[in-house]
Amino acid sequence: MSDDISLVALSGLGPDRATEIRALIRDVPGYPHDPIVFRDITPLLADGAALRDVVEAFARLCEGDDGHAIDIVAGMEARGFLLGAPLATRLGVGFVPLRKAGKLPPPVERVDYDLEYGSAAIELRTGTLPQGARVLLVDDVLATGGTAAAAAELVERCDGKVVATAFLLELDGLGGRERLSGRVVETLLRVDERASS
Numbered sequence: 001m002s003d004d005i006s007l008v009a010l011s012g013l014g015p016d017r018a019t020e021i022r023a024l025i026r027d028v029p030g031y032p033h034d035p036i037v038f039r040d041i042t043p044l045l046a047d048g049a050a051l052r053d054v055v056e057a058f059a060r061l062c063e064g065d066d067g068h069a070i071d072i073v074a075g076m077e078a079r080g081f082l083l084g085a086p087l088a089t090r091l092g093v094g095f096v097p098l099r100k101a102g103k104l105p106p107p108v109e110r111v112d113y114d115l116e117y118g119s120a121a122i123e124l125r126t127g128t129l130p131q132g133a134r135v136l137l138v139d140d141v142l143a144t145g146g147t148a149a150a151a152a153e154l155v156e157r158c159d160g161k162v163v164a165t166a167f168l169l170e171l172d173g174l175g176g177r178e179r180l181s182g183r184v185v186e187t188l189l190r191v192d193e194r195a196s197s
C-alpha cells in the first residue's frame, strides 16, 4: 500500500485486518484513463478469508440494537452483486439486483446517471420490491456518488425505503458523501483520493 493513502477502518474490522484487506485492493493508475486510479477488488474477492471478513463487517451494520433494520439488500451491477448477494444470504434476507440498462424485461423503472469515468443507466423491474420494503444499498466503491444516488432514486421510485447505503471503499475527495447528503452512508475503508493523484 502506498504511504500517501490514508486508511480508516470502520465497523469493527480492526486496523490491522483493515490494512491487510486494503492491500488486497489493487490500485491501477490511468485506468480506464488518466487521471483515474482504478481500485480493483478482484484480488480481495479471490481471498476467501478477506471476502468473509468483508461480508461479516457489512453484516454487523445490520445487527444489534444500533443496527439498521432491513428487509432486503439491493446491489448495483456489477460489483454490488458480488458483495450484496453474499451479504443478503448471511443476513437471511432477499437480494435485488439493480441492473444496467437493457438487461431486464419490461416493465422497468430507469434512472440515468454520471459516474467518475462515464455515464450509465440502471433499471429495476416494477413490482420487485414489496411496498415500503426497508432496503440496504450495497456497492464496492463510492466515488462521485452518482451511481448510489441513482440507485437510491430508483429504489424509491419502486416503492422501497432506502434505510442506509454501504460501501467497501470510499474514495474521499470525489464528493460521494456530499452527493448522498441526508442519507446514511456506511463505509468499511476510506482512502484519500487527493493524496493519490
Ligand SMILES: O=P(O)(O)OC[C@H]1O[C@H](OP(=O)(O)OP(=O)(O)O)[C@H](O)[C@@H]1O
Residues within 6 Å of the ligand: 076, 077, 078, 079, 080, 114, 115, 116, 117, 120, 139, 140, 141, 142, 143, 144, 145, 146, 147, 148, 176
Ligand atoms: O460513485 P460513482 O462515481 O458513481 O462510482 C462508483 C461506481 O462505479 C463502479 O461501477 P461501474 O459503473 O464501473 O460498473 P461495474 O461494477 O460493472 O464495473 C463501482 O462499482 C460503483 O458502482
Ligand SMILES: Nc1ncnc2[nH]cnc12
Residues within 6 Å of the ligand: 036, 037, 038, 039, 040, 115, 116, 117, 141, 143, 144, 171
Ligand atoms: N476509481 C475507481 N475505481 C474503481 N471503481 C470505481 N468506480 C468509480 N470510480 C472508481
